[in-house]
Amino acid sequence: MRQALVSDIHGNIEALNAVMADIAQQSVDELICLGDIVGYGPNPIECLELIMKKAKLTILGNHDQASVFDPSGFNPIAMKAILWTRNELEKGSRRAVDQRWDFINELPKQHQMDKMLFVHGSPNDATNEYVFPEHAYDKTKMDRLFAKVPLYCFQGHTHIAGVFTPDPLFIDLEECDYSFSLSREKLMINIGSVGQPRDEDPRACYTILDHAAKKVFFRRVAYDFEATIAKIYKIPELDNQLGDRLRAGK
Numbered sequence: 356m357r358q359a360l361v362s363d364i365h366g367n368i369e370a371l372n373a374v375m376a377d378i379a380q381q382s383v384d385e386l387i388c389l390g391d392i393v394g395y396g397p398n399p400i401e402c403l404e405l406i407m408k409k410a411k412l413t414i415l416g417n418h419d420q421a422s423v424f425d426p427s428g429f430n431p432i433a434m435k436a437i438l439w440t441r442n443e444l445e446k447g448s449r450r451a452v453d454q455r456w457d458f459i460n461e462l463p464k465q466h467q468m469d470k471m472l473f474v475h476g477s478p479n480d481a482t483n484e485y486v487f488p489e490h491a492y493d494k495t496k497m498d499r500l501f502a503k504v505p506l507y508c509f510q511g512h513t514h515i516a517g518v519f520t521p522d523p524l525f526i527d528l529e530e531c532d533y534s535f536s537l538s539r540e541k542l543m544i545n546i547g548s549v550g551q552p553r554d555e556d557p558r559a560c561y562t563i564l565d566h567a568a569k570k571v572f573f574r575r576v577a578y579d580f581e582a583t584i585a586k587i588y589k590i591p592e593l594d595n596q597l598g599d600r601l602r603a604g605k
């Protein structure tokens with residue numbers, strides 16, 4: 356079985372459409388989403404409805420949670436975007452709005468399949484904890500995280516794809532040449548961000564988990580970020596910085 360794992364779409368429909376077109380060429384059986392479908396970007400409804408239709412499993416992200424519950428812990432730019440997103444999600448027929456709200460409300464914070472754990476943030480705090488590449492130098496933190504990993508943990512949230520090993524070590528996409536073999540060693544695998552990559556590569560990022568080959572493949576997909584940026588510039592509640600960072604990929 357081959358599963359496509361997407362995360363941190365953040366209302367960027369141009370990036371999501373480009374990723375879906377790439378997935379269609381990759382003999383993928385299932386789509387899994389690790390959260391943050393909305394927030395920051397100009398097309399939250401389109402992204403949410405596409406994921407509602409296509410994903411076999413979706414995990415709750417902190418921005419999804421903030422768009423329906425009380426947001427806290429966000430910087431002013433993110434907060435303004437969340438409040439705008441919440442308002443957007445209330446547009447349309449009562450039925451459509453209820454379906455969106457029910458979908459987000461019912462999302463699990465984590466899911467385990469065999470020895471694979473799927474979260475948005477970390478195995479310790481499934482929704483909110485960041486595991487950044489530099490945390491690989493913090494052995495205490497990494498030991499604490501790996502203690503909660505059954506064998507493999509798939510996560511998003513930082514928008515920086517790569518593999519954490521228990522050494523501890525972080526291996527980025529260039530270092531592993533965009534694929535990594537799943538051995539019997541515990542791993543935490545960050546699948547990257549579709550709609551707002553932050554590793555200085557502006558291309559959309561997602562990951563294919565190939566169960567038979569026991570491998571993950573990291574994919575980068577070019578998309579028309581200038582179209583997304585132009586939309587962000589036109590929406591006063593979405594700070595221009597949210598557009599500029601798409602061009603820079605950070």
Ligand SMILES: [Fe+2]
Pocket residue numbers: 363365391416418512513514
């Ligand atoms: Fe995110």
